[in-house]
Amino acid sequence: MPVFSASQLEPLASGIFRGAGAPADIADRVAHSLVVSNLMGHDSHGVLRIPSYLEAIEKGTCVPSARPTTQEETATTARIDGNWAFGQITAHYATEVAIDKAVGAGVAAVTFLRCNHIGRLGEYTEQAARGGMVAFMVGGTFNGGAVTPYGGAGRVMGTNPIAFGVPAGEEGPVVTDMATSVVAEGKLRVARAKHVPLAPGVIVDKDGNPSIDAEDYYAGGMLLPFGGHKGYGLSVVVDLLGRHLTGGDKLAGDEAVSFGNFMFVVKVDAFRPLAEFQQVVSGRLEQIKSVKKAPGFDEVLVPGEPERRTMAQRERDGITLPEDTVKDLSSLADRYGVAMPVAR
Amino acid sequence: MPVFSASQLEPLASGIFRGAGAPADIADRVAHSLVVSNLMGHDSHGVLRIPSYLEAIEKGTCVPSARPTTQEETATTARIDGNWAFGQITAHYATEVAIDKAVGAGVAAVTFLRCNHIGRLGEYTEQAARGGMVAFMVGGTFNGGAVTPYGGAGRVMGTNPIAFGVPAGEEGPVVTDMATSVVAEGKLRVARAKHVPLAPGVIVDKDGNPSIDAEDYYAGGMLLPFGGHKGYGLSVVVDLLGRHLTGGDKLAGDEAVSFGNFMFVVKVDAFRPLAEFQQVVSGRLEQIKSVKKAPGFDEVLVPGEPERRTMAQRERDGITLPEDTVKDLSSLADRYGVAMPVAR
Numbered sequence: 001m002p003v004f005s006a007s008q009l010e011p012l013a014s015g016i017f018r019g020a021g022a023p024a025d026i027a028d029r030v031a032h033s034l035v036v037s038n039l040m041g042h043d044s045h046g047v048l049r050i051p052s053y054l055e056a057i058e059k060g061t062c063v064p065s066a067r068p069t070t071q072e073e074t075a076t077t078a079r080i081d082g083n084w085a086f087g088q089i090t091a092h093y094a095t096e097v098a099i100d101k102a103v104g105a106g107v108a109a110v111t112f113l114r115c116n117h118i119g120r121l122g123e124y125t126e127q128a129a130r131g132g133m134v135a136f137m138v139g140g141t142f143n144g145g146a147v148t149p150y151g152g153a154g155r156v157m158g159t160n161p162i163a164f165g166v167p168a169g170e171e172g173p174v175v176t177d178m179a180t181s182v183v184a185e186g187k188l189r190v191a192r193a194k195h196v197p198l199a200p201g202v203i204v205d206k207d208g209n210p211s212i213d214a215e216d217y218y219a220g221g222m223l224l225p226f227g228g229h230k231g232y233g234l235s236v237v238v239d240l241l242g243r244h245l246t247g248g249d250k251l252a253g254d255e256a257v258s259f260g261n262f263m264f265v266v267k268v269d270a271f272r273p274l275a276e277f278q279q280v281v282s283g284r285l286e287q288i289k290s291v292k293k294a295p296g297f298d299e300v301l302v303p304g305e306p307e308r309r310t311m312a313q314r315e316r317d318g319i320t321l322p323e324d325t326v327k328d329l330s331s332l333a334d335r336y337g338v339a340m341p342v343a344r
Numbered sequence: 345m346p347v348f349s350a351s352q353l354e355p356l357a358s359g360i361f362r363g364a365g366a367p368a369d370i371a372d373r374v375a376h377s378l379v380v381s382n383l384m385g386h387d388s389h390g391v392l393r394i395p396s397y398l399e400a401i402e403k404g405t406c407v408p409s410a411r412p413t414t415q416e417e418t419a420t421t422a423r424i425d426g427n428w429a430f431g432q433i434t435a436h437y438a439t440e441v442a443i444d445k446a447v448g449a450g451v452a453a454v455t456f457l458r459c460n461h462i463g464r465l466g467e468y469t470e471q472a473a474r475g476g477m478v479a480f481m482v483g484g485t486f487n488g489g490a491v492t493p494y495g496g497a498g499r500v501m502g503t504n505p506i507a508f509g510v511p512a513g514e515e516g517p518v519v520t521d522m523a524t525s526v527v528a529e530g531k532l533r534v535a536r537a538k539h540v541p542l543a544p545g546v547i548v549d550k551d552g553n554p555s556i557d558a559e560d561y562y563a564g565g566m567l568l569p570f571g572g573h574k575g576y577g578l579s580v581v582v583d584l585l586g587r588h589l590t591g592g593d594k595l596a597g598d599e600a601v602s603f604g605n606f607m608f609v610v611k612v613d614a615f616r617p618l619a620e621f622q623q624v625v626s627g628r629l630e631q632i633k634s635v636k637k638a639p640g641f642d643e644v645l646v647p648g649e650p651e652r653r654t655m656a657q658r659e660r661d662g663i664t665l666p667e668d669t670v671k672d673l674s675s676l677a678d679r680y681g682v683a684m685p686v687a688r
Contacts, residue, residue, distance in 0.1 A: 074450050075450075076420060076449050076450040077451060105419070105449070106419075106420040106421045107421060107453045107608065109450070109451045109614070111615055134585065136480065148635065148638070149632050150644070150645075151637065151638055151641035151643065151644045151645065152632075152635040152641070152644040153635065153636045153638045154636050156631065156632055156635050164581045166581060166584050174584060176580070178574045178577065182571075204638065208636065208638030208641075209638075227526075227570040227574065230522045230570050230575075233508075233520035234520065236518060236629075236632065236647055237508045237510060237647070239628070239632075240518065241510070243628065244621060244624045244625055245478060245621065247615065247616050249624050264608055264610065266421075266453045268589065271421065271455055271589050272589070277588060277589065280593050284583070284587065284588060284593075287500065288500055288580065288583075289493075291492065291493060291496040291498025292496065292498050292552065294492070294548065294551075294552030295551065297495035297496070299495065300493045301494075301495065302580060303580055
């Protein structure tokens with residue numbers, strides 16, 4: 001499969017977004033966000049999303065020149081309207097608003113809506129952690145339910161991700177970012193294409209029976225919450241914050257409202273000096289990593305570390321893209337007169 | 345096994361605590377907290393804890409007359425010192441402080457330390473939810489590590505619980521409260537006593553090999569985080585907030601520091617009117633509950649509902665206690681001249 005460097009893909013993506021009407025700063029930020037997802041190994045949130053973003057622009061549900069606005073705010077809270085901008089632009093703005101407020105007030109909470117796909121939540125909890133904050137963020141899904149409640153057999157919930165960010169030392173923040181389903185739907189697509197069975201406990205068929213056949217998902221089956229009733233409990237909380245604390249339900253009927261997001265940040269400095277906190281966190285992470293390894297494991301990793309490892313490797317060796325994605329990008333590059341880079 | 349009503353157990357527990365030196369209001373609150381845990385079906389956090397609380401009083405690590413104090417505070421944050429009071433007293437106080445601050449400022453975050461066992465975290469997230477708040481709470485464990493990091497084979501982490509509370513309608517708040525290990529250690533004790541195998545994926549033996557034999561845990565094995573690397577990621581976040589954001593590590597060497605807790609609350613009203621929010625949440629819960637049932641399930645429950653069901657049943661039918669617990673309580677009742685109730 002073709003291999004590109006990040007420095008080839010960023011201008012390509014930005015060029016396409018500019019061609020589709022995005023101002024340079026917006027195009028650059030969205031391009032950077034997608035390529036960083038590829039670098040970190042989260043290809044499902046990388047440049048393969050570009051064709052679907054362009055479709056949203058054509059449909060009018062993504063406005064490439066739009067910018068989010070704060071609808072209502074206090075010293076500690078803000079309700080933000082994405083105005084159908086690229087999701088990454090709104091999420092980045094909302095995170096900045098939260099950080100700014102918490103710098104002054106110690107803590108802050110924000111919601112945002114009408115925002116399109118925002119990419120990896122971990123990008124924003126990391127942004128807040130780099131600003132000296134402990135951050136918590138969820139994204140509730142409105143449409144495209146894929147997950148069944150525990151004990152049920154109905155696609156009534158989204159994959160409802162939950163993310164945290166905690167400042168650490170020079171190694172970089174602790175970042176967790178997880179779907180509250182066992183896996184995201186992308187994994188099923190891969191298993192289906194390769195005709196390989198799924199692990200048990202990932203999906204049920206349309207009647208709620210356990211299945212390891214990805215086809216059963218596409219025949220009306222459902223993803224399961226991770227960790228049984230525990231992941232289901234988390235998913236319900238994400239759902240209620242994302243749909244209802246945001247006020248997203250008031251936009252019901254607006255089919256384009258797909259995501260509602262909530263973020264909470266706490267300034268570490270409100271509790272103890274940041275540098276001291278970062279130092280003790282680093283020490284604790286070393287302690288956790290230094291335990292004896294389980295059979296089959298060479299190493300114990302802490303949250304955020306796998307992504308940093310992959311990033312270092314892909315910055316060196318490049319990002320491998322499926323032929324189909326290259327074909328799609330090539331055709332969009334043509335359309336907007338952007339130079340298509342040559343694979344390494 | 346003997347059955348008692350809640351109205352028999354509360355005065356018994358309170359009488360014992362008074363006998364051990366607790367003022368009436370403290371004794372009543374701790375007794376109520378324990379008995380409510382029994383009513384809700386969480387017997388591991390119920391009156392069977394009383395003998396260990398009395399041991400802590402004898403050792404001097406629980407001071408029955410102590411009350412928590414706020415060490416440092418701003419309009420939105422507080423660092424609270426439990427002063428070795430009963431944990432329930434400190435957690436209840438911390439929650440009140442958080443609610444009071446968020447009523448004024450919209451959001452608040454608190455930490456507390458030197459607090460003994462606080463019982464179920466869900467008690468406090470429910471308290472906040474009943475005050476119109478969305479609440480998040482974690483309890484990081486310092487001593488008695490029981491859980492291995494994902495990929496490791498070492499008891500380096502606690503069962504590190506995480507809890508949420510979300511206001512709903514008349515049915516009562518949505519409350520999740522979960523250990524980030526697959527189960528708590530109490531379940532292993534039960535399996536060991538009954539000589540029954542564990543489910544797969546609950547523990548590993550001392551070398552990190554999968555095991556279904558509870559004896560392997562007691563021979564140096566470990567509990568696994570729930571949901572593999574996902575629960576592990578959550579456990580690390582709980583650990584860092586509970587140990588380090590609280591400043592608990594600064595008390596290192598003080599063996600009695602077992603728990604460090606962090607809570608944040610957000611006033612629903614800061615985002616939309618509470619009554620409106622409660623109404624849409626109730627509607628959404630109904631929608632989730634109304635999906636088709638999976639084979640083997642009669643009903644889909646939402647978080648907090650199993651506890652309310654059990655409570656209604658046990659308020660009617662009473663609380664069944666193991667003979668050993670009754671014997672322990674009877675001997676403590678004797679010691680403090682409290683009337684031991686007669687089982688129904």
